[in-house]
Amino acid sequence: xxxxxxxxxVLVLLVIVTLVAGVKTVPxxxxxxxxxxxxxxxxxxxxxxxxxxxxxxxxxxxxxMEQVIDIPEQEVITKDNATVTVDGVAFFxxxxxxxxxxxxxxxxxxxxxxxxxxxxxxxxxxxxxQVLSHRDEINERLLRxxxxxxxxxxxxxxxxxxxxxxxPADLVEAMGRQMKAERVKRADILAAEGQRQSEILRAEGxxxxxxxxxxxxxxxxxxxxxxRERLAEAEAKATLAxxxxxGKGDVAALNYFIADKYIKAFGQFADAPNQKIIMLPVxxxxxxxxxxxxxxxxxxxxxxxxxxxxxxxxxxxxxxTTGSTPPVVPPRQG
Amino acid sequence: MTxxxxxxxxxxxxxxxxxxxxxxxxxxxxxxxxxxxxxxLVGLISFAVAISWQIQLVMFALFAAxxxxxxxxxxxxxxxxxxxxFLNKRTExxxxxxxxxxxxxxxxxxxxxxxxxxxxxxxxDTPAGTRxxxxxxxxxxxxxxxx
Numbered sequence: 001x002x003x004x005x006x007x008x009x010v011l012v013l014l015v016i017v018t019l020v021a022g023v024k025t026v027p028x029x030x031x032x033x034x035x036x037x038x039x040x041x042x043x044x045x046x047x048x049x050x051x052x053x054x055x056x057x058x059x060x061x062x063x064x065m066e067q068v069i070d071i072p073e074q075e076v077i078t079k080d081n082a083t084v085t086v087d088g089v090a091f092f093x094x095x096x097x098x099x100x101x102x103x104x105x106x107x108x109x110x111x112x113x114x115x116x117x118x119x120x121x122x123x124x125x126x127x128x129x130q131v132l133s134h135r136d137e138i139n140e141r142l143l144r145x146x147x148x149x150x151x152x153x154x155x156x157x158x159x160x161x162x163x164x165x166x167x168p169a170d171l172v173e174a175m176g177r178q179m180k181a182e183r184v185k186r187a188d189i190l191a192a193e194g195q196r197q198s199e200i201l202r203a204e205g206x207x208x209x210x211x212x213x214x215x216x217x218x219x220x221x222x223x224x225x226x227x228r229e230r231l232a233e234a235e236a237k238a239t240l241a242x243x244x245x246x247g248k249g250d251v252a253a254l255n256y257f258i259a260d261k262y263i264k265a266f267g268q269f270a271d272a273p274n275q276k277i278i279m280l281p282v283x284x285x286x287x288x289x290x291x292x293x294x295x296x297x298x299x300x301x302x303x304x305x306x307x308x309x310x311x312x313x314x315x316x317x318x319x320x321t322t323g324s325t326p327p328v329v330p331p332r333q334g
Numbered sequence: 335m336t337x338x339x340x341x342x343x344x345x346x347x348x349x350x351x352x353x354x355x356x357x358x359x360x361x362x363x364x365x366x367x368x369x370x371x372x373x374x375l376v377g378l379i380s381f382a383v384a385i386s387w388q389i390q391l392v393m394f395a396l397f398a399a400x401x402x403x404x405x406x407x408x409x410x411x412x413x414x415x416x417x418x419x420f421l422n423k424r425t426e427x428x429x430x431x432x433x434x435x436x437x438x439x440x441x442x443x444x445x446x447x448x449x450x451x452x453x454x455x456x457x458x459d460t461p462a463g464t465r466x467x468x469x470x471x472x473x474x475x476x477x478x479x480x481x
Contacts, residue, residue, distance in 0.1 A: 008391035015395040016369065019402065023365040029422055046422070050406065064422040095425060096473035143452055144445065151454055156474035158451045 021053035031097035033059040043097045060101040066093040066158060069108055071115050073164075082128040085166040090115050090146070096154025104153045111150060115160060118145050128167065135162050252296060347377030347390070368405055372397035425471035428453075432481045438462045439478070446478070 025048050026032050032044040034056050041056070051058075071088040078084060092111055094100040104110050122141050123131050131138070142160040150157055167175070246254055354370030376394045379385070385393075420427040428448065436447055439460045445452045446466070457466065457478040470477035 004388050008388040008395075011395045012391045012398075015398050019365050019369070019398060023402070023405075048405070050402070093424070093474075099473065147445075147452060147454065151474065154473045156451075156453070 018053045022051055024049045024051055024058065029063065029065045031062050031064050031094075033062065033097055033101045035059040040098055040102060060097070062094055062097040062100050064094050064097065066091055067108075069112055069115075071112060071119070071160075071163075074116055074119070076120050076123045078123055078128045078131055079125060080127045082167060082171060084123070084128065084131065084168075085164070086119055086123065086162060087164050088115070088119065088160060088162045090160045091158045092150070092155050093158060094155050099152065099154025107153060107155065110153070111146070111155070111157065114149055115142065115146055118142050118149075119162070128171075132165060132167075135165075138162055252300075344377055344380040347373050347380065347394075351377060365401075365405075368401035369398050372401055425474065425476065428468045428476060429471060430468060432465055432467045434465050435460060435462050446476075 024032065024044055026044045026046045028046040030046065032049075033040055034042045034044060034051055035058075036052075036056050038057075040059065044051070044058075069090045069092065071090055073085055073087040075083050076086050090111060094107075100107055119138075119142060122138055122145075126134065126138070139160055139162060142162075143157060146160060147157045242254075351370040351373030354366045354373060358367035358370065372394055375397050376390050379393065380390055431448065433446055433448055435444065437444055439455065439457055442459065443454065443456050446455050447453075453476055454474065455466070455468075455476045455478045458480070460466065460480060465481040466478035467481040468476045469479045
């Protein structure tokens with residue numbers, strides 16, 4: 001093997017090594033820092049890059065994608081001295097590979113510890129109830145504080161989320177009981193409210209009913225009174241008319257009316273389905289005498305012919321006379 | 335073994351070149367593809383012109399070195415080379431965006447809520463409620479000016 005042989009072989013090896021050292025393909029999602037003799041010079045972005053072989057060296061390969069860190073469980077004492085177990089997650093992204101490489105020794109650990117201590121301080125300033133119900137506020141406060149703290153490291157914390165807040169078991173049990181009592185109380189109050197409302201409504205209804213009834217009665221009384229007044233007026237008018245008529249005419253006319261009514265009344269007696277024994281007061285008998293007056297009126301009015309007809313009618317006994325037995329009505333058929 | 339290599343002669347280069355190209359698939363980004371091309375070129379030349387294997391090796395080294403400028407020209411990034419240009423460059427996507435300051439900028443620094451998170455902003459002191467515009471990004475910090 002001559003020297004030239006060896007030279008050729010070594011040359012090829014050297015070229016290959018040099019090329020491999022000088023050509024850097026950075027995958028998407030990463031940035032590589034380049035150190036010249038150990039000092040940072042530049043950052044390689046994704047794609048094919050050339051560096052000076054032998055002088056430059058790839059320092060750190062920084063993940064530029066958003067990353068999630070699990071914030072480990074820790075016990076936090078709240079403002080009202082309740083000990084709760086809290087864990088969470090933090091999302092962060094590197095924006096400046098150089099700072100993230102050289103400004104901080106262990107980025108994820110640093111962010112984790114920072115978040116943990118801040119969870120303590122934020123939750124320590126709140127009551128347990130607030131801690132349990134104001135997660136958004138806690139997340140927001142944590143984010144602002146931690147994000148400001150990591151800014152020198154070329155990192156941005158995008159969000160911090162509290163995952164689990166676990167109070168001690170006896171506290172949870174007490175909270176459960178408290179909630180149950182609260183619900184029971186609410187139910188009782190609601191039932192009482194309902195009863196009260198219904199009682200009020202019923203009373204209201206009764207009151208309204210009574211008022212309406214009274215109004216009805218009042219109205220009726222008014223109308224009754226009015227009716228009586230009207231009746232009295234009418235009676236008075238009628239009486240006046242009758243007395244006027246009597247004043248103008250003869251007493252015999254009055255007798256006629258009375259006799260007419262009397263006969264009609266007797267007709268009703270005759271129609272009545274019970275036994276026909278009719279007691280007549282003495283004055284009534286004398287009243288029958290007025291029937292004679294009718295005859296006289298008739299005589300005066302129609303002349304002699306009518307009078308003889310009336311006399312004939314009397315003979316047939318169609319008009320009851322004093323002491324006569326009442327007309328026998330044949331018994332009804334079926 | 336050596337006998338086989340010697341007997342194959344020029345074919346060695348072609349075989350070597352294709353093997354290198356295939357390896358590029360397995361180990362991307364190590365420039366093996368270009369070394370493979372150089373080996374193929376050496377093989378084709380030695381088919382045409384009879385040259386000693388030492389010269390062939392030197393030629394291979396030269397071609398491999400010459401591949402770098404050729405590759406640089408091909409790999410020069412075009413302005414719209416990527417289907418999603420803002421990949422891993424969230425801040426650059428915010429350039430030119432306008433928003434309303436929730437909290438005032440005091441002593442040249444403040445925060446602003448964009449999307450679902452809070453960004454640190456730097457800029458001239460402005461009271462809360464004014465509209466700002468991202469004019470420059472530096473890492474995770476935005477520089478704003480009054481819109």
